[in-house]
Amino acid sequence: MRTxxxxxxxxxxxxxxxxxxxxxAAPPPQPATVAPPSDLAAGDTPxxxxxxxxxxxxxxxxxxxxxxxxxxxxxxxxxxxYAKVGYVPSGFGSFxxxxxxxxxxxxxxxxxxxxxxxxxxxxxxxxxxxSSQQWYNAARTNxxxxxxxxxxxxxxxxxxxxxxRHLFIRRIAGLxxxxxxxxxxxxxxxxxxxxxxMDPVTSISTLAALNILGQVxxxxxxxxxxxxxxxxxxxxxTVAEAIVKEAYAEIxxxxxxxxxxxxxxxxxxxxxxxxxxxxxxxxxxxxNFFMGYxxxxxxxxxETGAATGAIQIAGTDSIxxxxxxxxxxxxxxxxxxxxxxxxxxxxxxxxxxxxKAQDWSKALVGLLLVAGAALALSGPGLRQFVLRLxxxx
Amino acid sequence: xxMSTDPWVWLAALLSxxxxxxxxxxxxxxxxxxxxxxxxxxxxxxxxxxxxxVRSYLLNPVLADHRWVLLVPFAIGLLxxxxxxxxxxxxxxxxxxxxxxxxxxxxxxLTIEADIIRQMQGTMINTSMFRNPWDPYTGLAxxxxxxxxxxxxxxxxxxxxxxxGALKVSAHIGIWFVMIGFGASFGYTVMAxxxxxxxxxxxxxTEWIHLIK
Amino acid sequence: MKQKLPLLIVLVLGIFFTIQFFVPSRASEVTxxxxxxxxxxxxxxxxxxxxxxxxxxxxxxxxxxxxGWWNSxxxxxxxxxxxxxxxxxxxxFRMGWANDAYTRLFLFVQAPMDSAMFAILAFYMASASYRxxxxxxxEATVLLVSGFVVMLGIIPFGAMLWxxxxxxxxxxxxxxxxxxxxGILFGIGLGATATALKIILGIERSWLGGGGK
Numbered sequence: 001m002r003t004x005x006x007x008x009x010x011x012x013x014x015x016x017x018x019x020x021x022x023x024x025a026a027p028p029p030q031p032a033t034v035a036p037p038s039d040l041a042a043g044d045t046p047x048x049x050x051x052x053x054x055x056x057x058x059x060x061x062x063x064x065x066x067x068x069x070x071x072x073x074x075x076x077x078x079x080x081x082y083a084k085v086g087y088v089p090s091g092f093g094s095f096x097x098x099x100x101x102x103x104x105x106x107x108x109x110x111x112x113x114x115x116x117x118x119x120x121x122x123x124x125x126x127x128x129x130x131s132s133q134q135w136y137n138a139a140r141t142n143x144x145x146x147x148x149x150x151x152x153x154x155x156x157x158x159x160x161x162x163x164x165r166h167l168f169i170r171r172i173a174g175l176x177x178x179x180x181x182x183x184x185x186x187x188x189x190x191x192x193x194x195x196x197x198m199d200p201v202t203s204i205s206t207l208a209a210l211n212i213l214g215q216v217x218x219x220x221x222x223x224x225x226x227x228x229x230x231x232x233x234x235x236x237x238t239v240a241e242a243i244v245k246e247a248y249a250e251i252x253x254x255x256x257x258x259x260x261x262x263x264x265x266x267x268x269x270x271x272x273x274x275x276x277x278x279x280x281x282x283x284x285x286x287x288n289f290f291m292g293y294x295x296x297x298x299x300x301x302x303e304t305g306a307a308t309g310a311i312q313i314a315g316t317d318s319i320x321x322x323x324x325x326x327x328x329x330x331x332x333x334x335x336x337x338x339x340x341x342x343x344x345x346x347x348x349x350x351x352x353x354x355x356k357a358q359d360w361s362k363a364l365v366g367l368l369l370v371a372g373a374a375l376a377l378s379g380p381g382l383r384q385f386v387l388r389l390x391x392x393x
Numbered sequence: 394x395x396m397s398t399d400p401w402v403w404l405a406a407l408l409s410x411x412x413x414x415x416x417x418x419x420x421x422x423x424x425x426x427x428x429x430x431x432x433x434x435x436x437x438x439x440x441x442x443x444x445x446x447v448r449s450y451l452l453n454p455v456l457a458d459h460r461w462v463l464l465v466p467f468a469i470g471l472l473x474x475x476x477x478x479x480x481x482x483x484x485x486x487x488x489x490x491x492x493x494x495x496x497x498x499x500x501x502x503l504t505i506e507a508d509i510i511r512q513m514q515g516t517m518i519n520t521s522m523f524r525n526p527w528d529p530y531t532g533l534a535x536x537x538x539x540x541x542x543x544x545x546x547x548x549x550x551x552x553x554x555x556x557x558g559a560l561k562v563s564a565h566i567g568i569w570f571v572m573i574g575f576g577a578s579f580g581y582t583v584m585a586x587x588x589x590x591x592x593x594x595x596x597x598x599t600e601w602i603h604l605i606k
Numbered sequence: 607m608k609q610k611l612p613l614l615i616v617l618v619l620g621i622f623f624t625i626q627f628f629v630p631s632r633a634s635e636v637t638x639x640x641x642x643x644x645x646x647x648x649x650x651x652x653x654x655x656x657x658x659x660x661x662x663x664x665x666x667x668x669x670x671x672x673x674g675w676w677n678s679x680x681x682x683x684x685x686x687x688x689x690x691x692x693x694x695x696x697x698x699f700r701m702g703w704a705n706d707a708y709t710r711l712f713l714f715v716q717a718p719m720d721s722a723m724f725a726i727l728a729f730y731m732a733s734a735s736y737r738x739x740x741x742x743x744x745e746a747t748v749l750l751v752s753g754f755v756v757m758l759g760i761i762p763f764g765a766m767l768w769x770x771x772x773x774x775x776x777x778x779x780x781x782x783x784x785x786x787x788x789g790i791l792f793g794i795g796l797g798a799t800a801t802a803l804k805i806i807l808g809i810e811r812s813w814l815g816g817g818g819k
Contacts, residue, residue, distance in 0.1 A: 049632040133631040140628050143506040147624065150505065150796070154803055170555050202496040204504070204798040207805060207813070214812035234656035235649055238473065239489055239813055241659075246814075263663040264656035268434030268716075270723035274412065274427040281419035282673075296727060299586075303730040306737070317794040319787055320582070323575035323749065327738045334571070335790040336550045339797025342810065344552075350809050358796045359553045365513065365792055366544045373518035373540065401710060405718035412722035416729055421674070426719055428677040432684020433716045435660060439685070440692025440708070442653050448698060451647050466644035470651035483608045486814060488648050490612035493813060494619025495645060497802040501620070502627040504802070508795025512788045529777055539785040546789020567789065572745045574786030576752025577778050579738070583731055583757050590728035593721050 034062035034113055036122040037070060037093070042109045042129035045096055047140075050133030052098045053107060057124055060113040063090050068115035072097065075108045078127060082110055090115075100131045107131075149364075154357040161353030169352055174313055174331035175344045181287040181311050182219040190286035191226040192216065195276060195301065196240055197292015197316070198269065200233040204339075205317045209292030210239055211342030212315070216289060217247035224256060228279060230265040232272045237264045273297040277304050290314040290329070291338065294321045302328035315341060395603045406601035409593065516543050542570040613808045620806030660685075687711070752778055 037057040045052035060067050069089045073082035074097060086095050090113070100107060108127030114120045161167060185192045194216060196209040213229065220227045229244065231237035241262040248257035265275045277300065280288070288305040290298070290312070298314075298321035305312045306328045314325035315333030325332045333341060336358070343351035397403065411426035451467060454460040469491065475484040518536045526533035545567035548560055556564045623641075626634050664678035688711060695705025738750050758764030759775020804810035 047630050049630050049635045051632075135629055135631050137628050137630045140502070140506065142510050143502050144628055146505040146509055147502045147799075150799055151803060154800060155807075158809065167553065168555075169552055172552070201492055202500075204497070204500050204801050207493070207497075208797070208801050211801075211810060211812045231656070234652035235489070235492060237656045237659060238476070238485065238652050241476075242485070242489075242814075243812055260663055260666055262659075264659040266431045266434045266660075267438045268430070268720065270720045271430045271434035274415075274423075274719075274723055275431050277415060278419070278424060278427045281415075296586075296724070299727055299730045299734055300723075303733050303737075307733075317798070319574075319790055319794075320578050323579040323582075323753075324734055326575060326749070327579075327734050327741065327746075336793030336797035339794070339801050340552055342801075342812065346812075351804065354800045354804055354809070356553045358793075358800050359551050361796050362547050362550065362792060365509065365796075366547055369513060369516055369540060369544060372513070376517060376519045401714040405714045408715060409718050409722040409725075412719055413726065416726060424674055424677050425680060428680040429684050430716065430719045430723075431660075432681035433688045433711060435657070435681075436685045436688025436690075436692065437712065437716060439653070439657070439689040440696060442650055443693050444696045444698070446646050446650050448696075450643050451650075452698075463644070463647060466647040470648035473651040473655055476655060486609075486612040487615065488651070489813065490615040491619060491648065492645065493805055494616040495623055495641060497616070497805050498620040498623025499627070501624045501799055501802045501806070504795050504798045508791050508798070512791050512795070516785075516788055530780055535781055539781060539788070542782060542785025543789040543792070546786050547792055549789075550793040567786075568745060569748055570782055570786040571790065572748040573752040573778065574783040574790075576749040576754075577756045577783040578753075579734075579749065580753035580756030580758075580775075581760065581779070583735070583753075584760050586727040586731040589721075590725040593725035596718075596721070 032065055032118045034065050034067055034115075034118050034121050035060050037111050037113055037124045040109065040111050040124035040126040042107075042126040044129065044131050045098075047134055047137040050103045051100045051131050052096055053100050053109070053129050053131045054094065054096050055109055055111065055126070056094045057111050059090065059093050060121060063113075066115040066117040067113040067121075069113075070095075070111050071114050071120070073110040073112070073123070075110075076106070078108050078125075082108075103131050103133060105130060150357075150361055153360055153364075154354050157353040157357040157360070158350050159353075160356075161349040164349070167349065167352045167356050169340075169344060169355060172333070172337055172340065172344055174315065174333045174337065175341055177311075177313060177331045178216065178345060179219065181289075181313055182216065182223060182225060184311055185220075185286035186223040186225045188286040191228050191283055192220055192287045192289070193276070193279060193283075193285035193305075193310075194227060194229045194289040195291070196229065196231065196236055197290075198232055198272070198295055198297065199293035201235040201239060203293055205293040206233075206236055208317075208339045208342065209315070210236070210243055212289070212291050212338075212345065213240060214243045214247055215342065215345040217244040218251055221248045221251040221253050221256060224253075226258065227261045228283065228285060229262040230272070230276055230279065231263065232265060232267055232269075234264060234267075237262065269295060269297060273300050276301060280304050280308050280310070284308055285310055288312045290316070290325065291333075291341075292316065293318050294325075296321075299324040299328075305329075397601050397603070402600055406597055409597065512543075516540055541566070546570050609811075609814050612814060613811070616806060617808060620802075624806075657685075688716075752782075 037060050040055065040057040042053055042055050045054040055072065057070070067090045069087055070092070071084055072086040072088070072095050074085045075082040085097050085099060088095050106128035107130070108125070109129065110123040110125050112121050112123045182192060194213055196213055197206050199206045201207065217227060227244065229240055231240055244262050245257050248254050265272050279285070281304070288310045290301055291314070294301075294316050295318070298316070298318070302312060302314060302325050312329040313331045313333070314329040315338040316322060316325060317335045317338055319335070322332065322334055340355055343355050408426050408429070411422040414420055415423040451463055455463050469488050472484045472487050475481045516539060518533070518540055522531060522533040522536040525531065529535060545563045547567070549564040549567035549571065551560060551564070554560055626638055661682065664681050667678045668675050688708065691704045691708035691711065693699065694701045695708045738746065738753065741747070741750070755771070756775045756778055758767065759772045764771040764775070801810065805813070
């Protein structure tokens with residue numbers, strides 16, 4: 001009786017198992033064999049710190065038959081033993097082995113196609129290959145040429161300025177208005193607010209903002225108008241404080257400097273914004289400067305300032321925030337104008353010389369764009385040349 | 394309609410309202426929230442500084458691994474504190490000079506590469522544009538339009554010449570491009586900001602006042 | 607001497623790190639990484655100064671009994687509580703209760719105020735749009751029109767008005783917008799590079815105080 005029941009159960013189970021399609025019922029698959037990848041090449045990764053070998057291969061022609069990826073194996077001799085050092089999914093034909101144990105030693109590589117439904121393919125082999133470090137990054141030659149060229153142009157114009165050549169600078173409305181803005185705060189007996197941007201001192205726009213702060217502080221010291229400089233970055237705070245203090249000393253009024261005028265607020269973006277909002281609402285500065293790099297808070301700062309009726313001058317190279325400053329501020333220094341400000345306000349010939357250098361470099365950029373287009377369109381060889389000239393890895 | 398009984402949720406909701414109240418006008422509740430915000434965020438920054446920098450890069454390596462060499466940057470950092478001694482306050486300039494040297498050096502070639510060469514690369518007219526010259530994104534006509542826009546925009550930023558004659562025309566076209574670009578940024582940002590507001594309102598009406606299920 | 611040493615430091619480090627950009631070797635990479643670590647250790651002292659400044663700022667308000675002076679106590683307490691709890695609860699002391707309180711303060715007090723401030727952006731966006739709308743100049747009109755088109759392109763309503771609007775918005779973003787941004791970036795790149803160069807070469811010295819005199 002029990003045997004029959006058991007046999008019945010087995011029968012039932014077999015019938016059920018056979019009825020549902022799927023791997024449980026399917027016959028064991030014949031592992032397909034696929035053609036291996038070919039043309040494996042191994043060589044030192046260029047322009048790096050060493051201990052990396054780059055591999056390239058031509059993918060298996062049978063990728064469609066179930067190849068899921070390629071296994072990369074490495075050994076210290078051609079015979080092995082080989083150990084797996086990497087895997088890339090199918091469709092790719094390159095791999096950088098960045099864990100090469102030592103530079104200058106021979107290594108051998110094998111690559112094979114693998115997949116769940118197939119037997120691993122035969123291998124493609126390459127080697128020996130050696131990794132090494134480079135002392136010059138050839139991929140950055142264009143940046144090197146650019147840096148040297150620009151440095152030379154700047155030095156040339158500074159030399160010219162030193163020799164007393166007169167350099168013309170056109171009027172920049174936002175900067176011409178600085179004097180007027182400081183004057184207005186003085187007349188109204190209200191303070192001047194200066195925000196040196198949201199970026200740390202590591203960002204050059206912050207340094208540009210601090211250069212402007214120096215000029216504004218001198219004017220504020222001259223007119224004896226209180227200055228309020230809230231900071232977001234600790235190092236920017238220390239530099240800003242030194243600059244303002246020195247500006248008062250230079251005008252000959254070191255005693256007028258108020259130690260509390262430059263202070264640290266907070267690092268939190270929105271915490272800083274709420275703090276500055278508070279200052280604008282309570283101290284009612286007559287003039288607001290927003291100089292440096294800004295993020296989303298630009299909108300809150302500029303709109304709040306506009307609502308308090310302050311005259312506002314903004315300057316930023318943050319392209320996404322410029323539209324908000326432009327709509328809410330009386331004057332906005334756009335992009336490069338922020339960097340031109342310290343030369344414009346300081347009126348020192350050497351600083352103006354660099355502005356001239358910037359202009360010539362811009363003209364050069366425009367010229368290169370036109371010339372490059374002409375070259376690229378004139379023939380495939382020249383096109384390759386232009387592409388190489390501008391390629392960045 | 395029910396309301397949350399979690400005091401922390403209440404705190405969060407009330408403080409959010411205090412911040413919102415600034416939209417009406419500056420008031421004692423906003424002032425309180427603003428000062429609390431400043432305090433907590435600075436406290437938070439101190440914790441980050443202590444745990445992630447002082448502890449990881451100074452205390453642990455020196456005390457546990459005896460990497461005494463790290464006392465060198467520590468000592469240079471101490472120079473910042475000379476600010477409080479008027480006669481020696483100029484020593485503070487040394488760590489500042491180190492900072493400026495490092496970061497300006499890093500920025501110089503990097504900016505040339507990212508802002509100049511990469512942008513030139515993107516602007517360059519090339520033969521692939523011939524394939525479909527009137528394609529609105531990759532065609533030759535658009536390539537020329539972009540190049541003209543870029544060059545005119547550059548001329549707007551010429552400082553050493555008065556905007557007169559050809560330069561005036563080109564700078565004027567440039568400023569039009571600039572304004573179209575700023576408008577695009579503006580319009581693009583509107584929706585992003587509205588979604589931030591929706592996110593906050595969702596908190597108020599789901600977790601605090603259970604109005605939305 | 608007071609100014610010469612900082613200027614020399616900036617010059618040497620500036621040139622070194624400019625060159626470092628072009629040298630990929632191991633020694634160069636290790637120097638770069640080590641310098642950044644050292645810089646972090648050194649810079650943590652600036653935080654001490656910054657904290658001193660903030661405490662001084664509020665202590666003065668309390669001392670002078672400025673309007674709403676008691677709020678300054680809120681800031682000072684916030685710094686002490688958040689900083690204290692975070693350090694006690696952190697990996698150095700591992701006090702569970704402190705870490706718990708610190709996390710709650712962050713999640714239910716600091717973070718909500720942060721999000722609320724962000725949410726306020728939507729309201730300011732509205733007032734900024736109104737301001738743009740009122741602007742009379744031709745440039746401002748260009749900005750407004752382009753902004754309006756792009757905004758319509760993003761919201762479903764735009765496509766309902768005319769099915770081509772999203773395409774036009776996308777084209778404005780990808781072509782004229784792109785051209786103007788590239789043009790501006792060239793200027794920014796050159797301006798930033800020139801500023802970095804001026805600081806490295808010691809031509810721009812306002813950071814030393816004295817405006818370069």
